[in-house]
Amino acid sequence: MRSGTYQLLLTFSLEVETIKFKKDKKVIFFFLLPALLFWSIFLFYPILRSFYKTFFFTVHNINPEFIGFGNYIKLFNDPVVWLATKNTFIFMIAAVVFQVGLGILLAIFVDLIKYGKNFFRTTFFFPIVLSAASLGLLFRLLYNYDAGLLNSVLKFFDMDPVLWLDASKALAMVMIPTIWQYVGFYFVIILTALTKIPNALYEVARLEGATTFQRVTKITLPLIIQDIRVTIVLAITGTLKVFDMVWMITAGGPFDSSQVLGTYMYSTVFQRRLFGYGSTIAIFIIVLGVVVTSLTNKFIGDKDVTID
């Protein structure tokens, strides 16, 4: 009986092996097909379709008129596109410095404490589960000149109210909630990475008389460099997609001072109804995304530090 079962299992596993080796490609194809179909319908086709639309002057998505590279020429001569690109890059730098930077700092601090780790983990992660649109609305109300919280506090202390969303501050004011919302995300990634570091290393360091600062800089950081790299790439690609928070708080204004590529594309398509030109901006965002991501990968490199 037993040997019979064993025999059966063996034959079965042999058969599985055979399938695996002989029909490998078919099996792979079979399992990848749903995902491939999904991405093709909802990602590749729309991208190709958008690319096709960039050669047309299309209002309201009807009666397209072929204009060759007209939309691309317009794109390169549109000052708002360049302003939005500049703002997107400022956003990117701020995201890397503050989102990732604060994420690392908070993770290391929380890792060092003995009690209340879970409390901080939940607290810092909490903003992520809220939708950016509702947070945007919240901050829009905070910044409100006549009835906002910030100015009410200033008034309470007998100080003059501040116009928070003027041209010089608007970009920073929309960056603050965006950064605040995502710090927790990077914090959790880094905190998880920290748990991978064996405690023995710290104990040895302590025996050797290393200070906390030395332990962090000589052990912790070098060992999580791979995870930091991932978070930086995530932060950079994430900022290319920034839209909802900016849209809710300033919609890119005043005078396009907080305009980012995402909001400009949206307003071009959904407010001005210029589908062709909006698609051109979308293609520009995709190209920029590919270039920036590959540059990031190149510059940060993938030097990995292993424990052994």
Next chain:
Amino acid sequence: MKKSMIIVLAMLLVLSVGVVNAGAVELRVYSMFSGADPASGVYEELIEEFKAEHPEVEIVDESATLDESVKVRIENDFASGNEPDITMYFTDSQAKPIVESGRVTPLDEILANSPEWKNGFLDSVLEQVKYSDGNIYALPITGFYEGLIVNLDLFEEHDVKIPETKEELFAAVETFRANDIVPMAAGLGMTPHYNIEHSILKVGGAAAHDAGIADEINPMWVDGLNHMQELYEADAFQKDTLTQDWSGARQLFKQGRAAMLVEGSWAIADAQNEGANRVTIVPYPKVGENGNQSDLIAGFTSGMYLSKEAYNDDEKQEAVVELLKHLTSKEAIKKIAEANGGLPAADVTPAGLSKPYQDGLEMFKNADHVSLPIDAQIQRPAWQTLVDGVAYIVSGRRSAEDILETVREIELQTR
């Protein structure tokens, strides 16, 4: 013998399926009467009534508050052949993507065959919702008027006269500012629509307002936009108006922090609130020589469209026409006008209107001339360019001429 049995059975099956299907005509309807819209309750009642009278018809109500994303969804539905059987949408320049998709039925003949239905509408209103090709594609229900909504308590408390002239307007601005009240709430950054229209109308008069921008840039448009800049410099608006939209402006008015608000009849019910207990609506003051005090922005710019596919579908035709008739009957129009305070498209007198709405109707009756809003007359991309340009104009970063030059360029390109 066996074969024939199978054929008979198959036919029976087909017939029985047919019978089941005949009982379920499904109609998709989109209207703007949804969510916070004051007429949404009445609209739902109308739909329920129809359902009770026609149990064989199933209605899929796709109504949603009409914001920009819903507008684009509707336009795309028509572009891709996924439109509802009855769609409530604009009849002005925004109707272009709907009518030119070729997917809506001209209603002239259908109306002519049903004189009682047709006579329910005011002729002048049917005239106003005609498309540029001379056909009626949409049946109107209620129209709107715009004006200056004022907080009467604030005006009385600070002894300010409700402005009728430019001088009075600026005097009011000065007094309210001195008393730490926002004189005029506006969302100049995102939705300066009503301010643009009234500034041009009351500086340049109806002829200039209605001139469009394709032929030439009317100098009155430049003066009108400069009037907004003058107000901005006089501190007439809330300080953060350049990053706000209508909702922020209305909020300020509702809280009693702002004395005036340029908006339309649809906003009156919402604007009257704890903070703004007593409100009324008056024409925007006459600002320039060519302006006329009583002139208004008002009219009928929306209606119910009938899908060509539904009308040409023998199974649906009768039901869909019945539903359209039901939603646009004289009685339905009266009920909706009573709920939303709008101008009825039929010759009926809405009962039980609150004071500000009575004032509004009175103001509408006394108008020498009514114009459709500018965005009903120029193409969407051009209009949005003007809207986005307002912040630049009032802050002095770009001149009105410069912005209008761009607007005209886009208008010509779009046509």
